[in-house]
Amino acid sequence: MAPSKRQAVLIGVNQCGYDVQLPALRYAESDAQDLRAVLLDQDYGTFHDGDVKMFLGADATWRDIKAYLRGIAFESGPSDVLLVYFAGHALVPEWNEQLDAYLVTADLDPDALPREPDNGLRMSFLKRDVFEAFAGTSFLVLDCCQAGIYADADRRHAAAIETYRTQVDRHSALLACPKGGVARENTDYGHGVLTHHVLRALRGEAADEARRVSFARMAAFVAEQGIDPPPAQWVKTYGPAIPLTQPPVSRHDRQTFNTPANPGVIRPCKNPLEDHANSIMQLLGRMFRGANRPSHHAQQVELIRYAVDADSVAVVQFAGDGISVVDKTPRFDYELLRPMLELAADEAVQYRTSMPGHVVSDGARRRILCVPVKAVDDRLVAYAVVDPAPAQLEMGEPLAVILRAVWDSDPINKPVESEMIVMTALRAAFGRMPTPVYEYAFTSYQKLVDSLTMVFQPVVELSRHPTGVGVYSFEALARRKEGDTGAPMAVLQMAHQWGDRFIIERDALLVSKAIRSYAKAAVAANWQGIKPLSVNVAVRSLLRDSYLHQVSRALVEADVNPQTLTLEISEQDPIMPGPGEDWPQKPLEYFHRRLTTLARDLHINFAVDDFGVGHASLARMAELRLTQIKVDRAVLHHPLAVEELELVAKVARYARDQGDAPHPRAVVVEGYDEKAPIALKQIWDLGIHHVQGYFCGAVASTSLQPLDRQIQEEIAAQVKGER
Numbered sequence: 001m002a003p004s005k006r007q008a009v010l011i012g013v014n015q016c017g018y019d020v021q022l023p024a025l026r027y028a029e030s031d032a033q034d035l036r037a038v039l040l041d042q043d044y045g046t047f048h049d050g051d052v053k054m055f056l057g058a059d060a061t062w063r064d065i066k067a068y069l070r071g072i073a074f075e076s077g078p079s080d081v082l083l084v085y086f087a088g089h090a091l092v093p094e095w096n097e098q099l100d101a102y103l104v105t106a107d108l109d110p111d112a113l114p115r116e117p118d119n120g121l122r123m124s125f126l127k128r129d130v131f132e133a134f135a136g137t138s139f140l141v142l143d144c145c146q147a148g149i150y151a152d153a154d155r156r157h158a159a160a161i162e163t164y165r166t167q168v169d170r171h172s173a174l175l176a177c178p179k180g181g182v183a184r185e186n187t188d189y190g191h192g193v194l195t196h197h198v199l200r201a202l203r204g205e206a207a208d209e210a211r212r213v214s215f216a217r218m219a220a221f222v223a224e225q226g227i228d229p230p231p232a233q234w235v236k237t238y239g240p241a242i243p244l245t246q247p248p249v250s251r252h253d254r255q256t257f258n259t260p261a262n263p264g265v266i267r268p269c270k271n272p273l274e275d276h277a278n279s280i281m282q283l284l285g286r287m288f289r290g291a292n293r294p295s296h297h298a299q300q301v302e303l304i305r306y307a308v309d310a311d312s313v314a315v316v317q318f319a320g321d322g323i324s325v326v327d328k329t330p331r332f333d334y335e336l337l338r339p340m341l342e343l344a345a346d347e348a349v350q351y352r353t354s355m356p357g358h359v360v361s362d363g364a365r366r367r368i369l370c371v372p373v374k375a376v377d378d379r380l381v382a383y384a385v386v387d388p389a390p391a392q393l394e395m396g397e398p399l400a401v402i403l404r405a406v407w408d409s410d411p412i413n414k415p416v417e418s419e420m421i422v423m424t425a426l427r428a429a430f431g432r433m434p435t436p437v438y439e440y441a442f443t444s445y446q447k448l449v450d451s452l453t454m455v456f457q458p459v460v461e462l463s464r465h466p467t468g469v470g471v472y473s474f475e476a477l478a479r480r481k482e483g484d485t486g487a488p489m490a491v492l493q494m495a496h497q498w499g500d501r502f503i504i505e506r507d508a509l510l511v512s513k514a515i516r517s518y519a520k521a522a523v524a525a526n527w528q529g530i531k532p533l534s535v536n537v538a539v540r541s542l543l544r545d546s547y548l549h550q551v552s553r554a555l556v557e558a559d560v561n562p563q564t565l566t567l568e569i570s571e572q573d574p575i576m577p578g579p580g581e582d583w584p585q586k587p588l589e590y591f592h593r594r595l596t597t598l599a600r601d602l603h604i605n606f607a608v609d610d611f612g613v614g615h616a617s618l619a620r621m622a623e624l625r626l627t628q629i630k631v632d633r634a635v636l637h638h639p640l641a642v643e644e645l646e647l648v649a650k651v652a653r654y655a656r657d658q659g660d661a662p663h664p665r666a667v668v669v670e671g672y673d674e675k676a677p678i679a680l681k682q683i684w685d686l687g688i689h690h691v692q693g694y695f696c697g698a699v700a701s702t703s704l705q706p707l708d709r710q711i712q713e714e715i716a717a718q719v720k721g722e723r
Contacts, residue, residue, distance in 0.1 A: 006047050006081045007072055010036055011055045011065060013088035016104050027185050028087035029056045031143065031195040035085055038202045044211075044245040047083075055105075060088075062105045062121040069126075073133040080136030081242060084126065087192055090146040100124045101149040103142075123150040131171045137242055139215045140173040143194040148178035148232045174198070174219045175232040182229070194231060197222045202245045212243040273426070276395045277434035280426070283307055283392060283402065284440075288411060288419040301383075303411055304403065305329045309389040318345040318380045332386065337368065341384065344370040348380050356429075357400030359393070369393060371400045373407040383407070401429045416448050417491060424494040445502055448491055449509045452478045454517045456533075457700035458707070459668055459692045462684055464720050466712040472690050473532035474704060475568070476514035482702050485694070493572075500540050500578065507541040508550040515551075515565070517702065519558035525704040534566040534607060539573035542594065552602060562602055568609035568630060588623040595624060607668075622651055625665075633671020633693070636678050642686070645669070645678075649687045668692055681721040 012032030014025045036054060039047040055065050072082060089104040093113055102108060102120040112119050123142075127150065131138045142150060150173060176183035176194040189196040198218060200206075206213050206221035219233040273280065286293065287307040294302050305313040314328035323341050325334055334341075340360045347358050348370055357371040369385040383403050392399055405425035409418035423441045427433055433441065454476050461472035480488050495502040514535045522530045541547040555562050575591045577583050583590040595606050607628035629652055635644050652665040669683055672693035683691065697711050707715075717723045 005077070005079075006051055006083075008036075008039055008047055008052045008083040008085070009055070009065075009069060009072070010052065011060050011084075011086045011088070011103070011105075012057070013060045013104060013106055014057065015106065016089055016108070022089045022091070022104065025088065025185060025192075026187075027191050027195075028143075031087045031191050032056060032085060034191070034199055035195065035202075038199060038245065039083075041245070044204070044247055046243060046246060058106045060105050061107045062119070063107075065105065065121055066125065066129075069130045070133075073130050076133075076135040078135050080134070082131075082134055082136065082138040083141075083244070084130070084139070085141045085143075087143040087195060090123075090142075090144040090149070092146055092149065101146045103144065126150070134171075137170045138172075139244075140171070141194075141198060142173070143176045143183055143192045143198075145177065145181065145183050146179060148175050148181060150175055172215050172219070173233065174215075174222060177229045178232050193227055194222065197225045197227070204245070207245075210246070212246040214243050218244065271432055271434050273398060273430055273437070274434045276398055277436055279391060279395050280398060280402075280434075280437055281440065283395075283399075284419055284422065287402075287406070287422075288415040294412075299327060299329070300406070300412060301327050301329050304383065304385065304406065308385060308392045308399070310385045311387040313386065314384045316341065316382055316384050318348050318382065320378050326381065332384075337366075337384070337386065340366070340368050344368060344382075344384065348372050348382055356397050356404065367393065369399070369403075371403045373404050398426060398430070401425050416444065416451070420444055420448055420494060421490065424497050427497050441498065442502065442505070445495070445498070446505060446509065449506050450513070452480060452488060452491070452510070452513070453482055453702065454510070454514045455479050455482055455700040455702055456518065456521065456704055457692060458705070459534075459690055460707070460715065462680060462689045462691060462715065462719050464684075464716055466709070466716045469712040469715045469719075470707060471531055471704075473534060473566070474518070475534045475692065476510075476518065476536075477700055478510055479700075485700075496572070500544070503538050504541045504544050504547050507537050508547050511535050511537065511547075511551055511567075512554040515554040515558045515560055518704075519560050521702065521704045525706075527704070527706070530560070530564055531704070532564050532566060532605075533560075534568050536570055536609060537567045538570050539575055539591070540578065542567070542569070542591075542598070548598065548602065551604070562604050566605040566607050566628065568607045569624075569627070571609050571632070588619060592624050595627070607666075622654075625655060628666040628668065630668045630670050630692075633669075633676075636669065636672065636676045641678055642682060645683065645686050645688060653687070666690060679721065680715065680718040684719045 010032040012029035014028050016022045016024065032054060033056070036052050039045050039052055040049055053068060055061075055068075069084070076082070086103050091102045091104050091108065091110065092100075093102070093110065101123050102113070103123065105121055108120050118125075126140065131140070140150070174194075176192070183192060183194060185192050186196065191199065201218040201221040202213050204211065204213065206217040208214075208217060219231075222231055223233060287303065290306075292306070294306055301313040301315060304310070312329045312332035314332045314334075315326040317324045317326055323338070323345055325332070328334075340362055344358070344360045347355075347360075355372070357369060360368045360370060367387055369383070369388055371383040371385070372380055373383060374381040385403070388399075402422050402425070405422040406418065408425075409421040411418040420441065423433070423437065423444070426437070427441075432438075456474040457477055458471040459473045459475060461468070461470055463469045478487060478492065480491075492506065495506045514533070518533050537547075551565070551567075552562075554560075555565065575587045577587070585593065598604065599606065605628065606624070607630050608624055609630050629648060631645065631648055635641055638644060648667055652667045656662065656664045664687075667688045668690040669688060670692045672680075672683075672691045673695045676693075676695075680691065697708075699705070714723065
């Protein structure tokens with residue numbers, strides 16, 4: 001890593017520029033000098049003499065300051081630190097509509113600005129051309145009137161929702177007052193009020209246990225001093241970590257830090273969402289669990305309005321022929337907001353759904369958060385959120401991701417599932433989540449999976465004779481409720497976005513529920529003996545002993561013979577090492593050895609699920625020799641379906657034909673129904689005698705139902721080719 005540089009640029013101007021109608025200040029220049037003394041203090045300063053640049057009085061010219069700051073930004077590296085301080089006046093020209101302000105330097109000429117607006121030190125220049133360009137961590141302190149304008153500087157009309165791009169996430173600022181506010185000097189202090197408290201903080205009054213003062217602690221200290229109007233601040237990413245002043249390190253401390261006996265402190269890497277973890281949790285609470293959230297009969301737009309504390313919300317459609325409102329809350333005034341919506345339309349149509357969202361603002365301080373949610377041909381549907389709470393809007397892109405996920409879910413009728421969909425969208429967009437959000441998501445997912453119902457679909461044994469047709473086994477299927485024909489795929493698949501812990505917990509909960517429910521259903525069915533049961537499982541779960549312990553425990557507690565259970569290996573998962581894993585054999589060989597050990601120790605069976613789709617390849621079917629083979633319904637609808645099924649049957653007979661096994665491997669054709677282009681007779685003639693699906697009245701149920709006589713006769717007739 002290249003050596004880091006810590007640089008400070010301190011600007012103080014008492015006398016105003018040319019013909020600026022502002023009173024002279026008393027302490028701005030001495031404030032900058034006093035701050036320099038603190039930063040360079042031999043006991044606690046962290047800057048070196050040559051790295052602190054002063055621009056005072058008549059020498060503080062906008063041209064020199066801009067050139068110096070641009071030079072620093074251009075030569076900066078990721079480990080560098082930059083502190084910029086300004087004490088003086090700020091000027092907001094009448095023609096500028098308070099979208100930007102000038103820091104008043106000794107040579108500022110207001111009369112020249114309408115023609116040459118860059119002939120001055122603009123707040124937008126600091127943000128755009130200095131801090132956005134600076135590769136390291138940067139800090140800004142503005143002790144001047146109108147300092148709060150900096151927060152909105154250079155945000156013209158439609159701006160990307162992220163307040164800062166990547167580099168500016170490493171930027172923090174302390175502003176003497178909000179936009180329109182006044183900063184004051186105090187003769188008792190002999191300083192500007194803000195600077196007085198900044199100096200107190202840096203001299204140790206804001207120090208932590210190790211006597212270090214970071215920008216975050218300094219800003220928090222200043223905010224607690226009761227300044228009126230209160231200063232504005234934000235502290236991003238690295239603000240809490242970098243000290244501006246700290247105690248000297250003695251020889252003894254230096255030796256202690258370097259000794260192997262003191263390993264230091266461990267902490268996780270900084271997560272970009274951690275600064276917003278509390279805001280995210282609060283928003284999720286209001287959206288999905290709040291006692292005052294709108295009722296089940298409310299519109300989704302009203303729920304969003306309540307959650308983000310907005311003035312109004314609408315679903316709008318941007319199309320070539322104009323803007324239309326699809327849905328809205330009562331206070332949404334289309335005619336009033338139309339000019340802003342037209343600006344939003346230009347931005348939305350250009351970027352469509354590739355940009356999570358953008359903010360449109362006007363001179364009246366009204367803001368509309370526009371979040372595209374669906375694009376169809378030349379039409380774009382978006383949320384228009386009018387004046388959401390500033391704390392929510394400060395979240396930036398995560399807020400847009402949350403709202404887009406709300407659109408894709410059902411927060412009114414399915415709040416638990418919808419909340420998990422939202423958190424999964426954040427996980428997909430930003431990777432690792434802050435620990436509180438991650439742990440809450442894990443608990444929520446456990447509840448969601450546990451709310452599912454297990455139904456049992458029969459696997460039918462074929463025969464040419466009605467008495468030989470019957471239930472061979474059952475497969476346990478997860479459903480939101482009994483009677484649903486489709487699986488809750490969104491619930492089941494979101495675990496893969498979160499990783500192994502969620503996948504294993506999902507599979508452990510489902511197999512336990514399946515075994516318990518199956519044991520109770522078998523007792524109620526009063527059959528002679530218990531039919532085999534199959535349950536789906538992910539590859540990653542079979543590699544973890546914690547999952548297998550849960551399987552064994554469930555079998556013991558339900559008093560079910562382990563040989564009854566077949567675990568169907570999901571086609572969705574590749575058989576390969578996970579990140580950081582190293583297997584001693586080739587993947588399929590390693591996994592086959594794992595299955596052999598499990599079959600021997602646990603006395604359970606395995607099947608390759610859904611051959612023909614996903615990762616259920618011919619190689620998997622052929623090399624995992626212990627398994628049964630389940631053929632996906634997609635094979636039935638392939639033009640070469642008969643040839644593919646014939647190949648499967650040959651693979652199933654191979655071990656027996658070689659004399660290595662007494663029987664061929666069982667083959668089950670899944671997803672068979674009346675629309676299948678292949679007849680049951682063709683399947684029977686290939687030597688495949690087990691079929692599963694919705695045909696001839698066979699259904700999936702929480703109870704175990706035998707086939708009635710009429711169904712047996714119908715299936716036997718089809719096997720003989722009579723139907």
